[in-house]
Amino acid sequence: MEVFANEYPDEAWVVRAALGSAFVALAIGGLMGLIQTLHRTGFYDSLISNADYYTVLTLHGVAMVLLFTIFFLVGFFQWAITDSLGRKSEDIRITKLWYGMMVLGSAMSAVTILGGFVDSGSLSGVEADVLYTFYAPLEAHPLYYMGLAVFIIGTWIAGFDWFRSWWAWKKENPDERMPLRTFMVLTTMLMWYLASLGVAISVVFFLIPWSLGIFDSVNSLLTRTLFWFFGHPVVYFWLMPVYMMWYVIMPKLAGGRLFSDPLARIVFVLFLVLSVPTGIHHQYVDPGIAEGFKFLAMTNTMFLLLPSLLTAFTVVASIEHGARQRGGEGYFGWLTALPWGKPAFTGMTLAGLMFAAAGFSGMINAGMSINYLVHNTLWVVGHFHMTVGTAVALSIMAATYWFLPKITGREIFSRRLGLAQVLLWFIGMVLMGNAMHRAGLAGVPRRTADPTYDQVIYDGAYGAIGELRFQIALGGVLLSLSLVLFFAHLVLSSFDIGERAAATPDSIPAPLSGPEQAPKVLDNIRLWTSIAVVLILITYILPLASIVTDGGGWLGDSYGVIVAEYVLPAVSSTIDIFVGVVA
Amino acid sequence: MEIHRYEKLWFGLSLLLIVGFIGTITYGAVGAGVQMVSDDGGTVEPSFSTINENEKFAQQEDNQAVHVEGNEYEVAVIAQRFSFQPGTGSPIQVPEDSRVTFYVTSPDVIHGFSVVGTNANTMVIPGQIAEITVEFDELDSDEPKEYGVVCHEFCGAGHEEMAGQIQVVPEDQWEGDA
Numbered sequence: 001m002e003v004f005a006n007e008y009p010d011e012a013w014v015v016r017a018a019l020g021s022a023f024v025a026l027a028i029g030g031l032m033g034l035i036q037t038l039h040r041t042g043f044y045d046s047l048i049s050n051a052d053y054y055t056v057l058t059l060h061g062v063a064m065v066l067l068f069t070i071f072f073l074v075g076f077f078q079w080a081i082t083d084s085l086g087r088k089s090e091d092i093r094i095t096k097l098w099y100g101m102m103v104l105g106s107a108m109s110a111v112t113i114l115g116g117f118v119d120s121g122s123l124s125g126v127e128a129d130v131l132y133t134f135y136a137p138l139e140a141h142p143l144y145y146m147g148l149a150v151f152i153i154g155t156w157i158a159g160f161d162w163f164r165s166w167w168a169w170k171k172e173n174p175d176e177r178m179p180l181r182t183f184m185v186l187t188t189m190l191m192w193y194l195a196s197l198g199v200a201i202s203v204v205f206f207l208i209p210w211s212l213g214i215f216d217s218v219n220s221l222l223t224r225t226l227f228w229f230f231g232h233p234v235v236y237f238w239l240m241p242v243y244m245m246w247y248v249i250m251p252k253l254a255g256g257r258l259f260s261d262p263l264a265r266i267v268f269v270l271f272l273v274l275s276v277p278t279g280i281h282h283q284y285v286d287p288g289i290a291e292g293f294k295f296l297a298m299t300n301t302m303f304l305l306l307p308s309l310l311t312a313f314t315v316v317a318s319i320e321h322g323a324r325q326r327g328g329e330g331y332f333g334w335l336t337a338l339p340w341g342k343p344a345f346t347g348m349t350l351a352g353l354m355f356a357a358a359g360f361s362g363m364i365n366a367g368m369s370i371n372y373l374v375h376n377t378l379w380v381v382g383h384f385h386m387t388v389g390t391a392v393a394l395s396i397m398a399a400t401y402w403f404l405p406k407i408t409g410r411e412i413f414s415r416r417l418g419l420a421q422v423l424l425w426f427i428g429m430v431l432m433g434n435a436m437h438r439a440g441l442a443g444v445p446r447r448t449a450d451p452t453y454d455q456v457i458y459d460g461a462y463g464a465i466g467e468l469r470f471q472i473a474l475g476g477v478l479l480s481l482s483l484v485l486f487f488a489h490l491v492l493s494s495f496d497i498g499e500r501a502a503a504t505p506d507s508i509p510a511p512l513s514g515p516e517q518a519p520k521v522l523d524n525i526r527l528w529t530s531i532a533v534v535l536i537l538i539t540y541i542l543p544l545a546s547i548v549t550d551g552g553g554w555l556g557d558s559y560g561v562i563v564a565e566y567v568l569p570a571v572s573s574t575i576d577i578f579v580g581v582v583a
Numbered sequence: 584m585e586i587h588r589y590e591k592l593w594f595g596l597s598l599l600l601i602v603g604f605i606g607t608i609t610y611g612a613v614g615a616g617v618q619m620v621s622d623d624g625g626t627v628e629p630s631f632s633t634i635n636e637n638e639k640f641a642q643q644e645d646n647q648a649v650h651v652e653g654n655e656y657e658v659a660v661i662a663q664r665f666s667f668q669p670g671t672g673s674p675i676q677v678p679e680d681s682r683v684t685f686y687v688t689s690p691d692v693i694h695g696f697s698v699v700g701t702n703a704n705t706m707v708i709p710g711q712i713a714e715i716t717v718e719f720d721e722l723d724s725d726e727p728k729e730y731g732v733v734c735h736e737f738c739g740a741g742h743e744e745m746a747g748q749i750q751v752v753p754e755d756q757w758e759g760d761a
Contacts, residue, residue: 051741054740054742129739129740137691137693138692138693219710220710221711224693260586263586263590284620285704285705285706286711287620287621287624287706287707287708287713288622289621289622290621291619294621298605298608299605302604306597306598306601309593309600310597313589313590313593363604368608368619369608369612370608372703373702375697375704375735376695376704377697443697443700443733445733446735447736447737448743449742450743451743455674455748456733457731513585
């Protein structure tokens with residue numbers, strides 16, 4: 001066996017390119033984050049104007065949660081598919097095509113966002129100060145929406161590419177179980193196809209024609225609801241590669257094996273089934289959506305806690321097993337036998353720990369009545385900086401220390417430097433995340449350049465507002481330093497400095513309970529997809545219908561009523577036929 | 584398939600936690616009566632002229648809550664770039680010990696309407712009228728009490744200026760209908 005980079009050089013090129021794109025986005029997003037944290041806390045607000053703050057915020061959001069996370073995902077999944085099936089890409093030109101499309105789409109959107117910094121001249125009018133949620137009727141340049149569409153179509157082709165590899169492998173190995181990593185990739189992509197349909201419809205059928213001036217208006221609640229149809233499941237799209245790392249890489253680093261292959265499959269099936277019909281929980285306080293639909297979305301959301309709680313069990317059990325293999329003993333004594341010197345292991349463990357804490361603030365967000373207290377406050381920002389900003393981002397950075405040698409063929413520069421980097425991130429986020437949660441409880445709103453108002457006095461429940469502001473700024477600075485260390489490490493690792501061995505090939509050990517213990521039905525992804533579709537229809541068809549028929553039609557004007565009377569029935573009967581065929 | 588004993592236990596406890604959460608929220612809705620913002624407020628075409636013709640908005644003449652009956656009042660607020668009307672120019676006045684229903688809509692983009700430090704919080708979406716009912720307690724002193732109101736959804740350059748106030752007025756100083 002050879003190192004991945006030598007065995008599959010073409011695929012490794014695409015993986016490296018995708019990771020490179022991800023890290024460019026991380027660098028841009030990180031710089032914007034530093035500017036924001038100093039600006040809105042008032043520590044240094046003379047670099048940009050309040051108006052430019054929203055351009056910075058848009059860039060931060062898009063770069064971090066769409067580009068960084070998803071570029072990393074496609075690189076990591078390409079490795080997972082190629083490595084677990086042990087076969088080259090069916091057609092490397094297709095693989096390069098989807099990567100190219102994603103880059104092109106990113107560039108199109110990035111140009112319009114950057115245009116927001118230019119006040120006049122040839123670029124005036126090219127802007128997209130709409131944040132990453134682009135709620136209409138805030139309007140961006142058409143190129144912004146087109147870029148997003150091209151990017152998403154790129155990910156769709158990537159999914160198709162991976163399905164092709166699986167179909168070809170299946171033909172040659174008709175009696176073998178689907179390898180675990182392939183199973184994780186394919187279930188995640190099916191979830192993604194369902195989820196991204198919402199935003200694709202919103203962008204292609206409404207926002208692009210509207211921004212081009214073909215329609216005068218859009219139904220604001222409709223495009224917002226379609227956004228959240230995609231906007232919640234996208235968080236699992238960020239999370240699933242990380243779950244794969246926690247299930248596959250962490251037990252190995254701990255010196256053990258995955259506890260249970262069947263349970264890992266169940267977890268991914270649950271995410272496929274339950275991820276999409278939850279989006280309305282972002283709209284608990286939206287007018288125009290009846291309470292019953294919100295309750296339904298909440299119930300689905302609460303059941304989504306299950307796969308994450310099961311993951312907590314399996315991952316901890318797996319690393320405990322590893323620690324005991326290394327000689328660890330006692331109820332808690334085994335913790336000392338873990339490989340804390342490895343930045344990949346320590347980083348992912350700290351990320352998991354913070355995910356547990358953030359899970360609890362997520363449970364509060366999910367409770368629809370208590371959500372009133374925190375909706376659109378800084379609490380929510382604290383929550384997602386500890387989830388996507390740490391559980392995901394820190395796991396990605398930590399795993400890179402393990403992953404990089406596989407795809408470059410060269411060991412990383414220094415373990416100690418890596419260790420310092422992941423620790424610094426964790427400390428920075430403890431300060432920033434915690435203070436953001438507390439400031440949110442005092443009512444400090446999110447998404448504003450300056451949260452001080454003449455009319456408002458914040459009554460901090462724990463700690464004074466000034467102290468919280470200081471913690472947020474300090475945390476943000478530490479996080480930025482951690483990023484600097486990370487990028488320095490990447491650069492140093494790409495040169496031949498010091499005495500570093502070539503990467504040694506290794507493999508993922510078999511789980512304690514293997515796939516032979518998993519019922520065959522778990523691999524029936526067609527069945528799980530059909531169930532997901534039915535759940536989505538139950539959760540969404542009625543609220544969408546009422547938004548269109550009661551709330552001003554498809555386009556928010558009288559013309560829309562005509563569409564609602566003729567087009568909506570046609571669409572819903574088409575869907576009925578579709579469900580009939582799939583089921 | 585083999586499921587280990589501890590796995591089963593963990594699975595059971597997880598389900599219990601989930602069902603418990605759903606149970607407490609259901610109790611909050613049914614027992615304690617915490618209602619969600621819903622489609623009860625109705626819809627209105629997002630333009631000033633149509634909004635001002637709407638029954639709730641037509642009756643809102645100044646910054647004072649409109650008396651309905653008993654201790655129930657109504658306030659109609661237009662959230663627009665970058666002010667609340669009423670609320671920003673002069674505080675919305677409501678009497679103490681009252682139940683006030685707010686109707687909020689927008690003629691331009693999406694806004695938020697959040698009474699800082701309380702659970703009175705709603706999105707304001709063009710085309711939709713948000714309806715929330717808020718209970719104001721009796722005041723501890725003879726002084727009016729102020730609450731800050733902020734727009735918590737990005738609505739354009741100038742968003743950070745968008746705020747207002749609600750003033751709870753002691754009963755003997757209340758000048759509106761009672």
